[in-house]
Amino acid sequence: MKTPIYGLMAEFENPTALAAAARHAREKGYRKVEAYSPFAIEEVNEALGLHHNRLSLIVLCGGILGGLTGYLMQYYLAVIDFPINVGGRPLHSWPSFIIITFELTILFSALATVLGLLGLCGLPMPYHPVFNVPRFALASRDRFFLCIEARDPLFDRHDTAEFLSSLHPREVSEVAH
């Protein structure tokens, strides 16, 4: 009985090979598949069925919250908390409140984008098993990796390794936990 592993990882030399491998893995029925590349590749996202994410919705919520915060803060402070008569102008002089409302809408949306991105990606992440593969350091340089995880129902240490080898990778390695 060998120790359990995180998954099996195949290394490819170019984005075309990675996209083809990702497509084959999906066609074979694997679902816990992740591709690693030094830049975003649209075809790989297609092959892995990555179409939507919830980031836009998070940013929309952030923007609405920011806009409401900006306007209501000014309304509360200028009309209720600290009413001050400037040349008889109305306390609720909404046109002059628009700018700060706009700025806070942008600020909250941008914060929501960054925090949402980190949250959805699970970053910061101090440890991840894929870094146990020595050659994985090249994933941030010029190599392309496809990893089939052990928690996939179809995963079999021997069969999956054979399947990955059939995709003509540079090499296939086991990813230790």
Added chain:
Amino acid sequence: MSDDQRDTRSVQSGRPTVIAPGHTFGSVTDKISSIVLTRRTPLFWFVPFLVASALLMVFLAAVAYLFVRGVGIWGIRVPVMWGWAITNFVWWIGIGHAGTLISAILLLLRQSWRNSINRFAEAMTLFAVACAGMFPLLHLGRPWLFYWLFPYPNSMNIQPQFRSPLVWDVFAVSTYATVSAMFWFVGLIPDLATLRDRARNRIAKVIYGILAMGWRGAASHWQKYETASLLLAGLATPLVLSVHTVVSFDFTVAIVPGWHSTIFPPYFVAGAIYSGFAMVMVLAIPLRAMYGLEDLITMRHLDNMAKVMLATGEIVAYSYFFEAFIAWYSGKPLEMFAIWNRMTGPYAPTYWLLIFCNLVFPQLLWWKKIRTNIVWLFVMSLDVLLGMWLERYVIVVVSLHRDFLPSSWGIYSPTIWDVATYVGTLGLFFFLFFLFIRSMPMISIFEVRTLLPQAEVTEGVEK
């Protein structure tokens, strides 16, 4: 020059390519990361860095003296209470605009040539905003009470006046600084991961590792990352246009002749981009030569930036013309006098020098020979930076020094402390910038990879 052009010209189109041919994913990664990680820190880094550090000391001395003696050490006197401080504020914040334009607007417009200049242009934005922020803060008189500008529950029971453009400015500039910093940092994450994986030095590995936050280039992350980049670009675009608009409100909301004009917001934004591209050029031209980056920042980049400068310069020229025309057409004696005073008053030489620097001289950019000549472009960029500074000087000082009643007129001249503070912020800017190019990849590595022909998926991938 001719070498450059021959190298960067693609065979088919005859146009210079974005990236010189012959690069691979590995070679661009090594080339850009080696500047930070392995190459010896060159002499041409130390010399400007030491000069910038010396100027930073001048800044600290000027600020220390300002804290002790108050803003009276500057030349500001009634009626010109804004003087160099606000001139420099508007100039610096304008310079920042080009960085956001390159990183956000050109991303939305799918101008892929921006990929090799956006990183240091964004850094330039951050540092320019830092320099800009100094002036309104120091100009407050009691800078340590700056936080009174923000609404917060306080025992004095007072709140900021939200009908005042000066409070709008606080929100606009602080939002701009925050969003620019986040945009820059998010753009850095994949490159920080590259540096983490390539660093040999243990300390460097740990620091870049912490900053990269465990980025591993997973497809599911890249997909969200691309969405985030587009969203941030979409947010930064209206933001950058709003910032200089709000800065122009500092002037237009006042009824001073020469300020109270609806042309100011677009005119300020165009001028900001004009001077910002000039600063990008001033930084890019020596950097590419010193670090041998001519294959990544090619003549095509410089040519394109020169075209943006030319276009925004024409918008600025149009604004100058209409500012004068409307003053005449309005039939208002005060408005007419304000423009006439600019052209013929005691500050007339600054006005005509500004017209020469911003309008006349840059017309040479219509010629491709000039746009592809490094020396000309460098001189042109310095000229535009000077011209845009003079523009703000003319707007601030000349409008204020003769407003309504001759009894309240006065003449303004800066003191040595004005000069020291301004030159000091130049020191702060270049100090931060040289630290940045030493410690961070000054060109976005992962975005340059996507410009290579190998990045294309060549065989059809159907679902």
